[in-house]
Amino acid sequence: MNIKSNEKKENSTYELVIEVGAAEFQSAIDKVYSRQKNRINVPGFRKGKAPRKMVEKMYGAEIFFEDAISLAYPDAYEAALKETGIDPVAYPQLEVLDVSADGFTFKATVTVKPEVSVKDYKGLPVGKADVKVSAADIKGELKPYIDRASRLVSVERKAKKGDTAVIDFEGFKDGVPFQGGKGENYSLELGSGSFVPGFEDQVIGMKAGDEKDLDITFPENYTPELAGAQVVFKVKVHEVKEKQEPEVDDEFAKDVSEFETLDEFKKDLGEKLKARRQEQADRDFEEAVITALIENLECEVPQAMIDYQADKMLDDYANRIQSQGIKFEDYLRMMGMTVDDMRAQSKTAAARTVRSDLALEAVAAAEGMEVTDAEVDEADETGDLSEVARSPRWGLVMEWRGMRAPMALPADGLSIGRASDNDVVLKDAAVSRRHVVVEPDDGVVLVHDAGATHPATLDGEEVVDCVPWLPGSVLEICGARFSLELLDLRR
Numbered sequence: 001m002n003i004k005s006n007e008k009k010e011n012s013t014y015e016l017v018i019e020v021g022a023a024e025f026q027s028a029i030d031k032v033y034s035r036q037k038n039r040i041n042v043p044g045f046r047k048g049k050a051p052r053k054m055v056e057k058m059y060g061a062e063i064f065f066e067d068a069i070s071l072a073y074p075d076a077y078e079a080a081l082k083e084t085g086i087d088p089v090a091y092p093q094l095e096v097l098d099v100s101a102d103g104f105t106f107k108a109t110v111t112v113k114p115e116v117s118v119k120d121y122k123g124l125p126v127g128k129a130d131v132k133v134s135a136a137d138i139k140g141e142l143k144p145y146i147d148r149a150s151r152l153v154s155v156e157r158k159a160k161k162g163d164t165a166v167i168d169f170e171g172f173k174d175g176v177p178f179q180g181g182k183g184e185n186y187s188l189e190l191g192s193g194s195f196v197p198g199f200e201d202q203v204i205g206m207k208a209g210d211e212k213d214l215d216i217t218f219p220e221n222y223t224p225e226l227a228g229a230q231v232v233f234k235v236k237v238h239e240v241k242e243k244q245e246p247e248v249d250d251e252f253a254k255d256v257s258e259f260e261t262l263d264e265f266k267k268d269l270g271e272k273l274k275a276r277r278q279e280q281a282d283r284d285f286e287e288a289v290i291t292a293l294i295e296n297l298e299c300e301v302p303q304a305m306i307d308y309q310a311d312k313m314l315d316d317y318a319n320r321i322q323s324q325g326i327k328f329e330d331y332l333r334m335m336g337m338t339v340d341d342m343r344a345q346s347k348t349a350a351a352r353t354v355r356s357d358l359a360l361e362a363v364a365a366a367e368g369m370e371v372t373d374a375e376v377d378e379a380d381e382t383g384d385l386s387e388v389a390r391s392p393r394w395g396l397v398m399e400w401r402g403m404r405a406p407m408a409l410p411a412d413g414l415s416i417g418r419a420s421d422n423d424v425v426l427k428d429a430a431v432s433r434r435h436v437v438v439e440p441d442d443g444v445v446l447v448h449d450a451g452a453t454h455p456a457t458l459d460g461e462e463v464v465d466c467v468p469w470l471p472g473s474v475l476e477i478c479g480a481r482f483s484l485e486l487l488d489l490r491r
Contacts, residue, residue, distance in 0.1 A: 001076040004105065006084055012114040012302050014086055017097070017107050020076050025103040028072035032064045065099055069106075077108055089113050090308035111304040116297065116362040124292040129281040133274045137465075141269040144468055145256045146248060147459065152241040158207045159240045161191040165203050166239040171216075173231045181231070185238065192460030194476065196222075203235060211236045221429050276446065276466055293359040294352070301354055310350035313421065314343050320423065326405050334400065336427050345420035396438070398424065400480040413439025416477060417450065430454050430478040436463060438475075445469040445484055454478055 002019040009015050033052045042050035042058055056063060073094065081088065093109040152164055159165050165188050171181025190200045202214045214233040218226045246252050253265040318328045332338060364370070398405045407424070414423035419433040426435070434450040447458060448466045455462040456477045458469060469475060475482040 001079045003080050003083060009109070011300060012112050013304075014084075014110045014112065015107060016080055016084070016086075016110060017105060018073075018076050018080050019105045020072050020103050022102045024072055024076070025068060026101075028068040029064045031071060032067040036064075036067075061101060062099075065104075069096060069099065069104055072104075073106060076106075080108070081110075086110055087112060090302070090304035093304075111302045111308075113305075113358070114299045114301060116299040116358045118293055118359050118362045118366070119296050119298055121293060121296060121363050121366070124289060124296075126285065126288045126292055128285045131274055131277045131281050133270045133277070137273060138266050138270050140464065140467075141273055142248065142266070143461070144458070144470060144473075146245055147243075147461070148470060148473075149246045149252065149256060150243045153244050155240055155242050156208070157240065158205050159190055159203060159237070161204060162189075162243065164189050164241040164243070165206070165237055166241070167203065168236045168238070169233050171231050171233045173226070173229055178226065178231070181233070187241075189460045192457065194457070194460060199233065203237070206235070206237045206240075208237055208239050272441075273466070276441065280448070280466075290356045290359070293363065294355045297355055297359045297362070299358065301351070301358065305354050306347060306351045309354050310343055310346040313346045313350055313353075314339070317342070317346075317420070317423075317425075323408075331405075337425075341427075342420050342425075349419070349421035395485055397483045397485055398480060399482075400426070409438065409440060409445070411440060413437060415450070416482075426477060426480050428478050428480075431480075435477055436475075438469070447475060452477075 001024065002021065004017040004019050005015070006017075007015045030052070033055070037050065037052075037055070038048040040050065040055055040059075041047065042054055045054070077092065077094075080086075088110045090111040092111075095107045095109075097105045097107055099105075155163075167186055167188055168184045169182065169186065171178055188195060188200065188203065190204055192200070194200075196216055196218055198216050199214060202212070206212060212235050214235055216231050216233055218229045218231065220228045222228075246255075248262065250261045253259050253262040257265045257268070259265040259268065321328050321331045332342070396407050396409055398407060410423075415434060415437050416422055416424040416426065417433050417435040418426060418428065418431040422434065430453075432450070432452040432454070435452045436456050437448040437450055439446055439448070445468070446466055447456070447463050447469045449455060449463045452463075455464070456475060457463065458467055458475050459473045461467075463475075469484050471484050473484060475484070
């Protein structure tokens with residue numbers, strides 16, 4: 001290997017012209033010949049027995065050049081980087097300039113980190129939220145426990161909002177039944193919003209034994225077959241049930257918690273809620289600081305860095321999906337996306353990641369901050385960097401568009417939304433870019449609303465702020481259903 005030229009270019013790039021000599025190139029050609037000879041036909045010779053010179057005479061000396069270049073250039077490129085001290089931050093752009101039996105010359109355009117500075121990073125105008133917990137908040141924390149302890153009792157009256165109606169139903173479009181529009185003995189909580197808009201409202205007022213035709217117009221953002229369609233549902237009510245809530249007292253607290261009194265239980269709920277909100281406030285503060293640093297970043301970020309980060313994020317995401325036993329191609333089909341769609345969506349998040357990393361590195365350099373090897377070792381010993389310590393115990397089972405997929409719940413949780421930087425991507429216009437965040441917390445799994453336009457529901461109740469997700473409960477996000485289970489996903 002010989003470096004013929006090394007020239008610094010604009011936008012944080014170097015242009016290397018690298019020469020690979022005859023000996024290295026011929027060695028690569030020999031290896032390619034050995035790999036391919038059994039697939040080459042030469043009259044008068046059995047497969048794999050024709051000498052290399054005979055093959056080259058018959059098919060041309062260039063027959064092995066392309067594969068030999070692919071084999072030889074990585075070592076030459078790495079050697080050139082080592083010799084020049086260049087530290088790339090993205091894949092190089094490669095161009096073969098000339099090639100012959102005596103070797104080849106190629107040009108490598110290499111992207112490096114740009115020169116970076118962050119102006120006015122001290123005293124950024126970023127405030128931290130004051131975390132409080134009210135009596136109403138604690139009442140909201142109690143609600144899932146009350147709901148699970150409640151029972152449904154059959155009543156002889158007309159159904160009202162909040163009741164559960166046990167119904168048969170069948171949908172007809174232009175007088176013809178349509179797929180997915182039929183159910184028998186279905187328990188529908190009225191007011192849950194789990195059925196198409198207008199359906200539940202029309203069941204309200206019916207009683208056991210009543211039959212009724214419901215005129216329904218599907219939303220425009222529904223499935224293509226039914227988007228905007230006018231249909232008729234034939235409905236029969238078998239039973240109306242109302243929810244009977246338990247008395248919320250000390251005995252209730254004993255039944256649903258480890259505490260002896262309701263006051264103790266409420267105090268614990270309040271403390272845990274405050275801790276979660278404080279953690280969220282800390283995360284929001286950190287995010288706001290990073291945003292401010294990015295805004296004050298002074299550098300021109302090479303597009304190659306962003307493209308490289310986007311590809312890395314896409315690869316990581318594909319590996320997470322495939323680790324759950326789902327082919328990435330099948331997952332994309334379920335999401336209605338292509339690899340290019342996901343890569344394009346990844347670029348926004350990738351750009352922010354690159355800029356934030358550059359900004360933080362610049363501040364660390366300006367302040368003389370450095371993480372020592374001893375600190376890394378200590379973190380690893382305490383489990384902060386240990387993958388074993390982060391092995392998931394809880395798992396989610398997603399049901400969407402005819403596919404059922406189990407997935408691990410990491411120790412640091414996961415996000416669900418439309419944007420490609422989520423751990424679980426739901427490609428649907430009704431899903432917000434970041435819909436919910438799910439995270440384990442001291443043996444409990446929590447669901448955080450992330451500002452969804454169409455709130456997620458947990459057992460039919462809208463997810464507001466943050467609620468505990470108990471096993472057996474179903475989280476619904478715009479038609480996608482998630483159940484929480486203890487899954488042995490580590491085997």
